[in-house]
Amino acid sequence: MKHDFNTPQRQSLIGIVVLAADSLQSNVRALFPLFIVAVFNGEKKGFLLVLAGLLLVGGIIIGYLQYLNFTFYIDEATGEFVVKKGILSKTRIAIPLNRIQQVNINQNLLQRILKVHGLEVDTAGSGKTEVKIKAMSHTQAIALEERLLNYKAQQYHDATDETYMAKKQARPFIRISFLSLLKTGITSNYIRSIGLILAFFISTWQHLDDFLTFSHTDSSFLDEYVSMDFLLRSIATITVFILFLMLAVNLGRTILKFFDFKVTKEDGTLLLSHGLINTRNTIIKPQRVQILTVGRNYFQKKFDITDLRIRQASDLEATKDRLKMMMEIPGLSTSEKDALLRFIYSEMPERGFEVLPNIRKAIFEVFKFILLPFAIFYTYTFFVPEAKEALIFTPVYVLFAGILIYFAYRNSRLYISPEFIIRQRGAWDVDNDILEPHKIQSVKLQQFFWQKWSDVGTVRLYTAGGQVNFGVARFSQLQKLVNYWLYQVESGNKNWM
Numbered sequence: 001m002k003h004d005f006n007t008p009q010r011q012s013l014i015g016i017v018v019l020a021a022d023s024l025q026s027n028v029r030a031l032f033p034l035f036i037v038a039v040f041n042g043e044k045k046g047f048l049l050v051l052a053g054l055l056l057v058g059g060i061i062i063g064y065l066q067y068l069n070f071t072f073y074i075d076e077a078t079g080e081f082v083v084k085k086g087i088l089s090k091t092r093i094a095i096p097l098n099r100i101q102q103v104n105i106n107q108n109l110l111q112r113i114l115k116v117h118g119l120e121v122d123t124a125g126s127g128k129t130e131v132k133i134k135a136m137s138h139t140q141a142i143a144l145e146e147r148l149l150n151y152k153a154q155q156y157h158d159a160t161d162e163t164y165m166a167k168k169q170a171r172p173f174i175r176i177s178f179l180s181l182l183k184t185g186i187t188s189n190y191i192r193s194i195g196l197i198l199a200f201f202i203s204t205w206q207h208l209d210d211f212l213t214f215s216h217t218d219s220s221f222l223d224e225y226v227s228m229d230f231l232l233r234s235i236a237t238i239t240v241f242i243l244f245l246m247l248a249v250n251l252g253r254t255i256l257k258f259f260d261f262k263v264t265k266e267d268g269t270l271l272l273s274h275g276l277i278n279t280r281n282t283i284i285k286p287q288r289v290q291i292l293t294v295g296r297n298y299f300q301k302k303f304d305i306t307d308l309r310i311r312q313a314s315d316l317e318a319t320k321d322r323l324k325m326m327m328e329i330p331g332l333s334t335s336e337k338d339a340l341l342r343f344i345y346s347e348m349p350e351r352g353f354e355v356l357p358n359i360r361k362a363i364f365e366v367f368k369f370i371l372l373p374f375a376i377f378y379t380y381t382f383f384v385p386e387a388k389e390a391l392i393f394t395p396v397y398v399l400f401a402g403i404l405i406y407f408a409y410r411n412s413r414l415y416i417s418p419e420f421i422i423r424q425r426g427a428w429d430v431d432n433d434i435l436e437p438h439k440i441q442s443v444k445l446q447q448f449f450w451q452k453w454s455d456v457g458t459v460r461l462y463t464a465g466g467q468v469n470f471g472v473a474r475f476s477q478l479q480k481l482v483n484y485w486l487y488q489v490e491s492g493n494k495n496w497m
Contacts, residue, residue: 003143008071008084014114015135020063021110022134027055062087072133074147081121081148083131093131099123101288101313103145105281112279117141121148149283150267174339176261176274180305180331184258185251187299188307188429258330265343272327282327286344287495288312290439290465294337295431305330306337311465313496341434345420349434352417355481358456361472362409369401404428414470416481418488421461423468437485438494439463445482447475461485464496 070085074097081100083093102122111118111134119141121131136144259276270284293309300306308329332340341348374394381387408427415422423433440461447457451472458471459478471478 003140005072005074005144005147006076008073008082010071011067011133011135012116012137012140013067014116016060016063016067017114018063018110018116018118018134019066020059023062023066024055024059027059070133072131081131095121095123095131097148100148103148103283105141105145107275107279109277111135112277119144145281145283149269149285172262172264172273174263174332174336176258176329176331178255178259180333181254181258181261182251183300183303183305184307184331185254186247187297187303187305188254189246189250254330258328261329261331263329263340270340270343272329284310284312284327284344286346289344290435290463290496291468292341292344292434293431294341294434295426295429297429304333306332306334308332308337308340313464345434345436347419349420349422350417351415351422352420353415355414355416355470355473355477357409357412357470358454358472358474360454360456361412362405364472365405365408366402369405370398412470414473416484421468421485423470433468435461435463435468436494437488438492439465439496440485440489441496443482443485445475445478446471451475 065087066085069087069090070083072081072083074080075082075094078094079097080094081097083095085091085093100121100123104120104122106118106120107116108118114135115138116135117138119131119133119136133141256276258274261272261274264271264273268286270286272280272282272284274280289310290313291311293311294306295309296306310327310329312327329340338348377387377390381391404427408425411424411426411430413424415424419436421435421437423435425431425433441464442462444460444462445457446460451457452475455475456472457475457478458469458473459482460467460469
């Protein structure tokens with residue numbers, strides 16, 4: 001069967017249920033305070049039933065009207081993907097096909113039950129996801145994805161959906177095993193977990209004594225009735241519990257998000273497919289990759305696993321949609337990681353010439369994360385003397401922050417070669433951001449007036465997929481590098497996408 005996208009068409013009829021569910025969810029969120037009042041007020045139970053009935057009927061009506069008024073097609077004459085939607089206010093969206101950067105096929109739990117798929121279209125020059133189609137058949141979604149990402153009308157008329165399906169069902173050349181996901185789940189987000197535990201104990205120690213202090217006494221409840229041995233055992237128990245909870249949550253998130261992760265090569269592109277409850281299918285074209293990040297920590301190195309994060313061209317930098325569009329590939333072995341890098345870049349990225357940060361970078365970090373917080377805290381204790389009890393945690397904080405600052409400084413590097421720029425960063429999780437010079441769209445070289453006498457500054461490289469910054473380093477050296485990169489961009493014949 002071949003789908004004709006040249007004429008306006010609607011979503012799958014069963015999509016009315018998906019659209020109604022989305023509408024009902026939005027209405028419930030908007031009227032949630034009324035539900036709370038009705039639940040706790042026995043006299044309002046009748047109102048609650050009426051409201052629930054109206055929301056259900058309203059959701060079904062709105063879902064049907066959205067289905068009826070939503071059409072999409074490809075305009076061959078103008079080379080645009082056209083979407084019309086709206087109930088009272090009609091909207092027509094026309095997207096030039098050459099601006100489409102990414103098309104994702106997703107499937108949440110409801111869509112999986114109804115056996116339909118959702119499709120999202122992202123473009124360059126947009127601040128949000130341009131188009132979301134909520135209900136399509138699998139073959140229809142795949143065929144439309146192929147049309148939008150590979151717009152060649154003459155080839156399309158000679159192809160069938162069975163051809164596309166054969167491509168999609170090709171044997172993956174990388175499959176992330178369940179064991180690799182387990183390794184990733186138990187070796188990620190350690191710094192965040194430790195920070196939350198420290199914050200928990202500092203807050204608990206500061207407030208617990210106040211809550212349990214007897215009235216009209218000079219001694220606290222903890223000092224009189226709780227032994228130090230009991231307190232230490234309690235702290236150890238709570239710490240273990242929090243660590244176990246963090247581990248369980250992170251492991252569950254990893255399995256749910258990346259279950260059955262497959263990477264398939266087809267026609268010079270990569271197809272990423274993963275997800276346990278919400279499935280996601282994403283196509284990656286090597287020429288559209290702007291920044292690729294290779295990351296691992298000490299335990300991941302011992303397990304021989306690596307995480308990859310890929311950013312393609314998009315203007316969704318500071319939004320939730322931007323995070324959704326960034327692709328992650330977890331739990332790769334060294335050989336699998338090298339195979340992906342060679343496929344995307346046609347060669348293994350070389351580190352080349354090394355640029356080191358200035359020692360003032362570490363000094364500034366010490367000032368920002370140790371000296372300044374303590375100055376603020378000590379000032380606070382003059383107004384709230386009771387807060388001085390939290391000073392017992394200062395050695396732990398100084399040791400923890402000092403170790404992070406030291407390793408972050410030691411791992412901070414910039415590697416330059418004719419074909420690649422590699423920015424290494426991180427204290428525990430060490431990431432390497434890989435950028436090709438011809439992908440640079442603008443450069444910002446910065447030096448504050450107090451940095452001139454010491455010849456230090458920072459550089460920030462902007463691409464269509466985000467930015468890479470490095471500093472504090474020798475400013476005169478950064479100037480030469482910027483001139484070299486700008487020369488490469490202006491004299492080269494490679495396109496940024």
